[in-house]
Amino acid sequence: MVLQRVSEASVKVDEEIVGQINHGFVALVGIGHGDDEKIIEWMADKTVQLRVFEDDAGKMNRSLADVSGGVLAISQFTLYGDCRKGRRPAFTAAAAPEVAKQLYEHYVNAIGKHGIEVQTGIFAADMKVSLINDGPVTMLLDREADA
Numbered sequence: 001m002v003l004q005r006v007s008e009a010s011v012k013v014d015e016e017i018v019g020q021i022n023h024g025f026v027a028l029v030g031i032g033h034g035d036d037e038k039i040i041e042w043m044a045d046k047t048v049q050l051r052v053f054e055d056d057a058g059k060m061n062r063s064l065a066d067v068s069g070g071v072l073a074i075s076q077f078t079l080y081g082d083c084r085k086g087r088r089p090a091f092t093a094a095a096a097p098e099v100a101k102q103l104y105e106h107y108v109n110a111i112g113k114h115g116i117e118v119q120t121g122i123f124a125a126d127m128k129v130s131l132i133n134d135g136p137v138t139m140l141l142d143r144e145a146d147a
Contacts (some may be wrong), residue, residue: 001043002028002079005052005137009072011121012108012128019119024069026131029107030101040103041142044110047071052137058135059114064140074129075104097124 003025007064027047048063064071077100081089096098101123108128111118121127 001030001047001141002076003047003050003139003141004028004088004131005051005134007073007132007134009129011072011119011127011129011130013076013122018120018127019072020070021070021117021119022052023067023134024064025071026129027071027073027107028076028079029054029073029104030076031095031103032080032132033095035103037103037106040106041110042143043141044107044114047111047143048114048116050139052139064116070119071111072119072121072122072129072131073104073108074127075100075123 005024006021006026007023008021009026010017012018025047034132046077049063051063052060053064053067055061069121073085077091077094080091080094082091082093083089087094096101104123108118124140
């Protein structure tokens, strides 16, 4: 998962805005083989609790919950693109679409259970994501199944 701290973000499908937030995170969510609900719960908790928003002293010391931010969650299997060989990425490490959709929706629901506003794109659609990266602050979240 890639988290980008944003001052605003939106996603369009067929020229229509389907999701939009003010400040918070754009979460680019890739689901791979071996990912499960336990990992997704960890990702959701980390998304909500990660302290990368500025406090009154200008230090990154506040969480998403502390600043009443939102999440724009975008499914993105291309995060699993392996570009080490050849000129065309291989996506063999990405989970099958039916598994990925179920775990992506679990992530969205887990964020919502924390009382955080969650907006989404449309799974597997051709989406146009617009954002203003605040900082810029971009974090890569990765956790192995046995970690």
